[in-house]
Amino acid sequence: MGYPRKPHARETVLLSKHFGDADARTYKGWVKRGGYEMLAQALTMEPARIIDSVKESGLRGRGGAGFPTGLKWSFMPKEKKKPHYLCVNADESEPGTFKDREIMRWTPHALLEGAAIAAHAIQAEVVYIYIRGEFTEPWAVMEKALAEATAAGVFGAIKLHLHRGAGAYICGEETALMNSIEGKRGNPRIKPPFPAAAGVFGMPTTINNVETLAAVPLILKKGAAWYKGLSLASPKSTGTKLFSVCGHVQNPGNYEVTMGFPLKDLLYDLCGGMPPGRTLKACIPGGSSVPILNREETESCLLDYEGVVEKGSMLGSGGVIVFDDSTDMVYQIMRLARFYAHESCAQCTQCREGTAWTTKILERILSGQGKTADLDLLLDLAENMTGKTICVLSDSCAAPVVSGIKKFKKEFEDYVAGRRKPVMVA
Numbered sequence: 001m002g003y004p005r006k007p008h009a010r011e012t013v014l015l016s017k018h019f020g021d022a023d024a025r026t027y028k029g030w031v032k033r034g035g036y037e038m039l040a041q042a043l044t045m046e047p048a049r050i051i052d053s054v055k056e057s058g059l060r061g062r063g064g065a066g067f068p069t070g071l072k073w074s075f076m077p078k079e080k081k082k083p084h085y086l087c088v089n090a091d092e093s094e095p096g097t098f099k100d101r102e103i104m105r106w107t108p109h110a111l112l113e114g115a116a117i118a119a120h121a122i123q124a125e126v127v128y129i130y131i132r133g134e135f136t137e138p139w140a141v142m143e144k145a146l147a148e149a150t151a152a153g154v155f156g157a158i159k160l161h162l163h164r165g166a167g168a169y170i171c172g173e174e175t176a177l178m179n180s181i182e183g184k185r186g187n188p189r190i191k192p193p194f195p196a197a198a199g200v201f202g203m204p205t206t207i208n209n210v211e212t213l214a215a216v217p218l219i220l221k222k223g224a225a226w227y228k229g230l231s232l233a234s235p236k237s238t239g240t241k242l243f244s245v246c247g248h249v250q251n252p253g254n255y256e257v258t259m260g261f262p263l264k265d266l267l268y269d270l271c272g273g274m275p276p277g278r279t280l281k282a283c284i285p286g287g288s289s290v291p292i293l294n295r296e297e298t299e300s301c302l303l304d305y306e307g308v309v310e311k312g313s314m315l316g317s318g319g320v321i322v323f324d325d326s327t328d329m330v331y332q333i334m335r336l337a338r339f340y341a342h343e344s345c346a347q348c349t350q351c352r353e354g355t356a357w358t359t360k361i362l363e364r365i366l367s368g369q370g371k372t373a374d375l376d377l378l379l380d381l382a383e384n385m386t387g388k389t390i391c392v393l394s395d396s397c398a399a400p401v402v403s404g405i406k407k408f409k410k411e412f413e414d415y416v417a418g419r420r421k422p423v424m425v426a
């Protein structure tokens with residue numbers, strides 16, 4: 001989707017308001033739009049007051065897990081005995097998710113301002129912004145924005161650094177990201193200790209997603225009560241959320257809606273529905289790591305943390321992948337498994353072996369060599385891959401497989417029984 005894009009009447013554009021507006025990415029342009037006023041105010045405030053306000057707003061992490069942001073900040077030691085750090089997770093490698101890169105491309109100062117406010121709230125003097133290696137343009141925009149804002153002296157004693165990743169999905173996992181910043185291999189760490197106790201360089205650390213932090217200046221500006229009021233269904237899900245919609249819709253792209261917005265309306269109204277002559281078959285609502293919804297579940301799903309869980313999936317990072325009735329679900333699930341097998345850090349046996357064998361078995365089924373027992377074997381593997389590893393990459397590979405077999409079993413059986421033409425999987 002190109003920018004500037006006229007927002008749909010049913011969108012609530014807060015974070016994406018300036019997408020496409022080149023002037024807003026300059027320091028002067030951002031200040032003209034009221035930028036950095038909230039940071040100046042926050043730097044005069046007691047950190048605890050900022051944390052209380054974010055807690056009251058109901059803001060939850062937009063990186064995938066949906067953990068309450070103010071609560072996370074409150075875990076940092078109150079008494080400062082060691083240096084504190086803030087890490088910004090700008091790795092965004094989850095298939096189907098493409099919103100953080102747009103925040104960085106178009107409103108870099110919203111992220112910088114939110115990060116500096118968060119740093120003050122958790123008493124961190126250093127912020128690392130960990131940017132995915134492939135993000136060439138967002139990197140350049142962020143570099144320029146950081147240089148301009150630093151020269152203007154808006155960050156006070158807080159030092160912000162950009163750190164470029166090397167293109168590994170696993171480095172988006174918070175503890176792998178910290179290892180990567182330290183110059184180590186990006187392997188996730190066993191928790192506890194949690195980052196607030198021992199994070200980057202062994203020091204108390206908070207890590208937040210780009211979209212989470214970009215919302216913070218707005219919360220301070222308009223008030224926690226206002227933000228909390230942005231909620232169409234569950235009071236536990238507040239604010240707006242950017243949904244990256246891709247796949248079989250007529251108008252894919254990023255859409256910003258209030259929490260609780262119906263998924264059906266997002267797909268049929270905002271995104272223009274399926275291609276002509278096609279009908280909806282399935283949808284992955286929260287990036288590739290979450291269970292697949294069938295058509296009925298998709299069409300009755302409300303887009304907030306509780307609404308998506310109610311349908312058996314998760315809101316995750318808000319990457320909505322849409323499949324129409326022309327889709328070969330077995331093939332799509334194999335492609336996802338292949339991604340996880342490629343990206344596994346290989347530290348845990350269940351993940352290293354599980355993702356590889358899942359891929360192999362799916363390839364076998366697709367190539368016409370599958371056996372009836374393969375479906376049970378896949379489910380058995382998935383069970384051994386879930387809840388048993390240091391991080392949830394393994395679980396993420398298992399989720400689409402289990403939900404796929406449950407909801408589209410006939411497609412698997414057709415391959416095994418030779419009722420479907422084998423496909424090339426190389």
Ligand SMILES: Cc1cc2nc3c(=O)[nH]c(=O)nc-3n(C[C@H](O)[C@H](O)[C@H](O)COP(=O)(O)O)c2cc1C
Nearest residue numbers: 061062063064089091092093172173174208209212
């Ligand atoms: C394999 C894996 C990859 C992840 N990738 C990302 C990512 O690219 N960006 C992100 O913000 N969170 C990612 N996460 C979630 C982070 O570990 C963490 O929960 C998040 O950065 C916390 O920020 P939030 O509370 O603001 O959501 C990933 C988690 C896992 C297990």
